[in-house]
Amino acid sequence: MSSDRIAVTIIGGYLGAGKTTLLNHLLAAADERVAILVNDFGELNIDASLIDTTAGNTIALPNGCICCSLVDGLGAAMSDIDELDPRPERLVIEASGVADPAGVAAFTHRRGYRLDLVVVMVDGEQFAENAADEYVGETVRGQLAAADLVVVNKTDLMDDAADSRLDELLDRLAPAVPTVRAVNAVIDPAVLLDLTTPAVAPQADHLHDHGVPFETWSYEGGVVDLSRVRAMAEALPRAVVRAKGIVATPQGAQLFQRVGPRWSLTEQVTLGSVPSVTCLVVIGLPGAITENWLEDQLENSH
Amino acid sequence: MAEFTIYCARRVITMNPGLPFAEAVAVKGDRILGVGDLAELQTWGDHTVDESFRHHVITPGFVEAHSHAMTGGMWNFTYLGYFDRRDPDGVLWAGCKTMAEVVARLRESESAMTDPSEPLIGWGLDPIYLKGERLVGHHLDAVSETRPIFIQHASGHLATVNTALLAQEEITESNPTPGIQLGGDGRPNGELQEPAAMSLAITAQRRFRADLSTEASKWNFAFEARNTGHTLITDLGGTPMTDSGVGAWKSVTSSPGFPARVMVAGSFFATPMDPDALAQMVVDLRDNPANDKLKFGIIKLLLDGSIQGFTARISWPYYHNPPEGNAENGIWVMPPETMVDALEAFHRAGLTVHCHCNGDQAAEVFISAVEEVLERHPRWDHRHTVQHCQLTTQSQYARMAALGMHANIFSNHIFYWGDEHAAFTVGPERAARMDACATAERLGVPFSFHSDAPITPLGHLHVMWCAVNRRTASDAVLGPDECISVETAMKAATIDAARQLKLDHELGSIQAGKYADFAILDANPLVVDPTELKHIGVWGTVVGGEKFQAGTSR
Ligand SMILES: [Zn+2]
Numbered sequence: 001m002s003s004d005r006i007a008v009t010i011i012g013g014y015l016g017a018g019k020t021t022l023l024n025h026l027l028a029a030a031d032e033r034v035a036i037l038v039n040d041f042g043e044l045n046i047d048a049s050l051i052d053t054t055a056g057n058t059i060a061l062p063n064g065c066i067c068c069s070l071v072d073g074l075g076a077a078m079s080d081i082d083e084l085d086p087r088p089e090r091l092v093i094e095a096s097g098v099a100d101p102a103g104v105a106a107f108t109h110r111r112g113y114r115l116d117l118v119v120v121m122v123d124g125e126q127f128a129e130n131a132a133d134e135y136v137g138e139t140v141r142g143q144l145a146a147a148d149l150v151v152v153n154k155t156d157l158m159d160d161a162a163d164s165r166l167d168e169l170l171d172r173l174a175p176a177v178p179t180v181r182a183v184n185a186v187i188d189p190a191v192l193l194d195l196t197t198p199a200v201a202p203q204a205d206h207l208h209d210h211g212v213p214f215e216t217w218s219y220e221g222g223v224v225d226l227s228r229v230r231a232m233a234e235a236l237p238r239a240v241v242r243a244k245g246i247v248a249t250p251q252g253a254q255l256f257q258r259v260g261p262r263w264s265l266t267e268q269v270t271l272g273s274v275p276s277v278t279c280l281v282v283i284g285l286p287g288a289i290t291e292n293w294l295e296d297q298l299e300n301s302h
Numbered sequence: 303m304a305e306f307t308i309y310c311a312r313r314v315i316t317m318n319p320g321l322p323f324a325e326a327v328a329v330k331g332d333r334i335l336g337v338g339d340l341a342e343l344q345t346w347g348d349h350t351v352d353e354s355f356r357h358h359v360i361t362p363g364f365v366e367a368h369s370h371a372m373t374g375g376m377w378n379f380t381y382l383g384y385f386d387r388r389d390p391d392g393v394l395w396a397g398c399k400t401m402a403e404v405v406a407r408l409r410e411s412e413s414a415m416t417d418p419s420e421p422l423i424g425w426g427l428d429p430i431y432l433k434g435e436r437l438v439g440h441h442l443d444a445v446s447e448t449r450p451i452f453i454q455h456a457s458g459h460l461a462t463v464n465t466a467l468l469a470q471e472e473i474t475e476s477n478p479t480p481g482i483q484l485g486g487d488g489r490p491n492g493e494l495q496e497p498a499a500m501s502l503a504i505t506a507q508r509r510f511r512a513d514l515s516t517e518a519s520k521w522n523f524a525f526e527a528r529n530t531g532h533t534l535i536t537d538l539g540g541t542p543m544t545d546s547g548v549g550a551w552k553s554v555t556s557s558p559g560f561p562a563r564v565m566v567a568g569s570f571f572a573t574p575m576d577p578d579a580l581a582q583m584v585v586d587l588r589d590n591p592a593n594d595k596l597k598f599g600i601i602k603l604l605l606d607g608s609i610q611g612f613t614a615r616i617s618w619p620y621y622h623n624p625p626e627g628n629a630e631n632g633i634w635v636m637p638p639e640t641m642v643d644a645l646e647a648f649h650r651a652g653l654t655v656h657c658h659c660n661g662d663q664a665a666e667v668f669i670s671a672v673e674e675v676l677e678r679h680p681r682w683d684h685r686h687t688v689q690h691c692q693l694t695t696q697s698q699y700a701r702m703a704a705l706g707m708h709a710n711i712f713s714n715h716i717f718y719w720g721d722e723h724a725a726f727t728v729g730p731e732r733a734a735r736m737d738a739c740a741t742a743e744r745l746g747v748p749f750s751f752h753s754d755a756p757i758t759p760l761g762h763l764h765v766m767w768c769a770v771n772r773r774t775a776s777d778a779v780l781g782p783d784e785c786i787s788v789e790t791a792m793k794a795a796t797i798d799a800a801r802q803l804k805l806d807h808e809l810g811s812i813q814a815g816k817y818a819d820f821a822i823l824d825a826n827p828l829v830v831d832p833t834e835l836k837h838i839g840v841w842g843t844v845v846g847g848e849k850f851q852a853g854t855s856r
Contacts, residue, residue, distance in 0.1 A: 075501025
């Protein structure tokens with residue numbers, strides 16, 4: 001039952017990139033029951049008041065290589081969270097500053113869970129230096145590999161030259177991943193949480209509180225060829241963060257989901273009549289696609 | 303009534319350079335009253351003479367400064383390893399040499415189980431030694447088609463499960479978890495590689511974990527210590543620093559007949575907490591001991607992974623012949639730049655920090671952090687220890703000596719993975735200088751060595767054999783210039799290990815006033831052919847004046 005699965009959000013990035021700040025923003029915005037796993041040393045810097053309001057649970061995650069612990073810390077914690085009552089709807093994992101988010105994401109394809117989003121925080125001021133470091137460079141660069149969304153934080157501390165150097169670096173290391181810029185890790189939480197259909201369009205009144213505004217696009221139509229949907233999925237540009245919807249195809253209904261560069265089509269079991277309505281919603285950076293882009297992709301012949 | 307007991311032996315090896323050998327040792331209560339010949343000891347007064355060790359050699363009880371208590375818990379599950387291994391009760395489990403023997407042993411375990419839903423768990427399987435076809439899920443189906451079966455391999459990085467388990471946990475070919483191996487038919491064949499895939503076996507893993515931390519597993523850990531001549535063992539970082547984690551240790555060590563002393567490290571990774579709070583907690587535990595068998599005072603930190611897993615942080619030219627797609631270098635478990643802050647908290651609290659550094663780059667971070675913290679807070683005799691210390695270079699050993707650091711060297715690696723290190727991980731030159739006990743000795747770094755049980759079996763006679771002979775599993779000699787003498791190895795196994803743990807004032811050698819903690823051996827390690835060290839029989843131990851014979855039940 002995919003709807004019963006706990007959605008997993010992974011927040012990665014090197015030390016000082018703003019992971020905990022983003023986590024607190026996310027907790028403030030979520031109206032789901034959220035459990036939190038923090039895979040880091042020392043104090044937990046999570047805002048306790050937020051945890052109460054989301055009826056969530058914070059579990060500090062033991063760390064260590066299996067060679068030395070033989071104990072599967074992350075898997076164990078996820079087993080415990082799966083048995084919480086009430087069961088959370090979302091698990092947010094704040095990975096340690098040296099963790100590989102891909103390695104964390106590898107644990108999410110288990111009974112009871114589904115991977116929703118891997119967001120990797122980048123310290124705009126420090127990233128280039130860290131990425132070139134003999135000791136941590138490979139770790140820092142590698143963290144981008146699994147990202148669905150990169151948030152470049154502390155952009156207020158960067159000059160234009162640093163900004164364009166960072167762009168080049170990110171184009172090279174994460175060429176397909178949408179990248180947004182932020183100050184104090186403030187981004188619109190709409191992209192951090194699941195899209196529902198119809199769209200949870202960001203409310204006009206909170207846009208200015210939430211840094212970069214995102215734009216949403218929606219599409220409603222009839223039966224579409226499956227190959228068209230696939231082509232559209234591949235063609236969605238990098239600046240799109242999420243897309244979701246039900247696609248009516250001659251073969252039946254398909255659930256389409258795209259998070260960052262990852263997308264999937266899953267057959268939907270429909271009862272009774274053959275589905276005839278396609279309904280999609282897309283969220284991304286302003287101007288990521290044009291108003292008619294979805295229509296062009298799905299309807300017009302090329 | 304006699305006031306004390308004199309044990310006469312073929313030889314008493316004291317590890318006290320002032321009186322290295324004797325024929326008898328007198329014990330009063332839990333302490334050593336004196337060492338010498340019988341006539342000298344009789345001058346202390348009313349006594350009995352105990353002749354039971356007349357034909358044995360008494361040495362200080364071995365001190366294992368890097369092991370893990372979960373060692374004892376493994377025996378709740380079926381042993382499937384290639385090498386013969388003795389369980390805590392002393393039963394010798396013959397190694398499984400063929401797949402048929404693996405299946406037969408599992409069948410035997412299966413037939414003894416009553417609850418049909420309980421997973422059958424095995425451990426220690428090492429497929430590289432099994433000839434012929436690789437063991438996969440359908441071979442395990444011959445044991446049971448309905449009961450989930452989970453087999454953990456010796457490396458800890460692989461598991462093989464049966465079809466019933468795949469079905470129970472919904473592990474299918476469409477699951478994107480890396481490490482689910484597929485068979486010729488395109489479906490999962492039962493082999494799960496690396497922790498993420500292994501963790502898909504949710505129910506079996508949960509059972510496995512639960513059994514590793516029970517009080518029974520702590521008793522078994524101590525029984526294994528007794529069987530191998532250890533009187534002090536370390537739980538280096540597996541115990542969560544919680545009331546229940548520490549309480550379980552207080553409970554077992556306070557029970558009559560617990561056959562070992564245990565040093566429990568404050569773990570910075572088993573329970574994430576503020577370093578200052580953890581430091582204070584360990585200081586309190588050290589200064590208010592629950593009993594004489596439970597010791598505190600050290601902190602375990604982890605910096606990198608393992609060399610055989612290609613996850614240790616090593617310097618250029620990095621890995622020699624890594625698997626395709628492998629990263630250039632290993633992983634950090636702790637961000638290197640947080641090392642100084644973490645170390646500072648424990649250093650200032652007067653604790654000794656033991657940091658896992660398999661690779662030389664990890665050792666570099668730790669040594670540099672010790673240097674920086676010492677500049678800020680000079681402190682004599684801290685004994686901060688590089689744990690594993692496998693690739694530490696000459697120049698690093700020289701710095702460690704200058705900084706007052708100790709080394710705990712993973713000498714068992716030479717036998718278990720030495721061939722792999724030469725061929726794949728670090729290449730022949732660096733493999734030859736791995737686990738460099740002779741360099742440590744030459745440059746004046748006090749050192750011990752270890753098994754890291756359960757990674758390799760607990761047993762200092764085997765570790766000594768490795769450090770002295772440096773023979774690999776294929777019987778090649780790896781770096782003969784790093785071999786040490788048996789005398790040095792005996793120090794590393796006893797007094798120098800005790801010193802590293804700051805317990806050398808009360809144990810580690812046989813002299814008046816110390817705990818009466820002995821290993822009772824069938825032969826004299828200083829006299830036997832050094833290639834025979836690992837075959838020396840162990841009668842058992844004496845802990846605090848109480849005899850514990852190997853292979854007996856509780
Ligand atoms: Zn260890």
